[in-house]
Amino acid sequence: MNYQHPQPQPPQQSGEGKHDDDAAVTEFLASLLEYTPTIPDELVEHYLGKSGFQCPDVRLIRLVAVATQKFVAEVASDALQHCKARQASIVKDKGNKQQKVSALYCSLLTSII
């Protein structure tokens, strides 16, 4: 892998900070090998390949997969919060369901875009 250090470095950050960050990154990337993201590697590679992403390193693929998973999880948790808020206001005796999807999604999507 190609570790390129960016040139403009603030003087506050000492070498140890750099090393910490680097260490954190390397450690994180190493931990990614054990962690299996929910989005499978094959799917991620397929869509990254479609957009021109070229990398043989599995860790980077996993990184992208994890980032996407985080994104989706955040969207879902927001939707869940919306849903629960509505349920609390409507007070219906129903299970935890995702209802009125289109409305929810419009609100979410507008906030994203």
Add this chain to the structure above:
Amino acid sequence: MNNGVANTHWDSEHSPTRRPIANEFGRTVSRVAVAQICEGVGFESFRSSALDSLADIAVRYLCDIGKASTSYANLAGRTECNVFDIITALEDVGNFQGFMGASEVGDCIASSGMLRETIEYVDISEEIPFAYPLPWFPVYRERRLIPSFSQMDETPPADHIPYWLPALPDPHTYKQTPTWNERKSKQQTDNLEQVRQRRKVERSLLNLQQRLAIFGPAGAATSSFATNESVRGIQSVQGNPFVDPPLQAGEKDVPAFNMSDMVKGPGKDNDISVFKMFGPAVEAVRDQFSDDADKDVNDESKALPFKGHAIHFKFKSSKKVLGHSMDLGLLNRHMEKPVSGRVPGDERDEKKRRAEYILRQSMENPQELTQM
């Protein structure tokens, strides 16, 4: 995002005649993955349309990250992406809520807020592996290319056609060329052969019927393949000699047999010469025969001089080979044995035996071949 589907009805996925969407496999897989993530978040049930939308969003996010990181890598003069390219791309595409330190420019990328958040997420969230094992996709198939002119060892018909282009199709594919009709003639000969064989069968059947009609149950014995002359002779012992089955050549041995009889010529039966040849062979049944009357019933055809030049009177083209037995060696020396009847069936066996018989004959008496 149903761009490729003609039917945009909400249940388009469940209609049986649905046109396949592009990247359907990828979409389905992403649907499953997103559903798993949502389940981990806390949802219990989903609307399929909502799930589809979320899966599409996830795929788009993925593609955006790829595009951005590729562009950063290209900007730096590389073709392969870096971890920093990815982090920068993540910051660009980012969460819709932003991240810590986004406003700070010039920070070390390694200390990016985005990355930190991702790390936190990995630490906090429980690992949910994908539900199904996936093959590597997309699957590439070997394409069978049309061979080029050089591969087919053909020269292009005109100068303007380069040799590395695919070869032109064979002329028989687009116009009528003269056919090679050996097959047709073979068919004709096959038909002729079949007709001939059928005629043979019919003839032998007729013959059998005639014999049965003439001689009754005793006549069946003469037409059986397996009997040899001596056996037949034995069978005829019990019956009335006048209604005995006709004797084949060499079947019966005349007790008062000598050369002088033959020399006397036409007055005597012509088959005496034959009997002489079969003397040793039929000695066992000689005493049982007392009657010469039946001798010449069938033996006119076997008019043979003593010397042994076989005059072949063949009224059938095939020869009865199965009937030959221990007398065969003697028979072959001096005469051809015409076939008087044949049980139908076993034509192939008969042909084989005929071939063997011919071989034997040719080996034992080359003279006879000239007369055949």
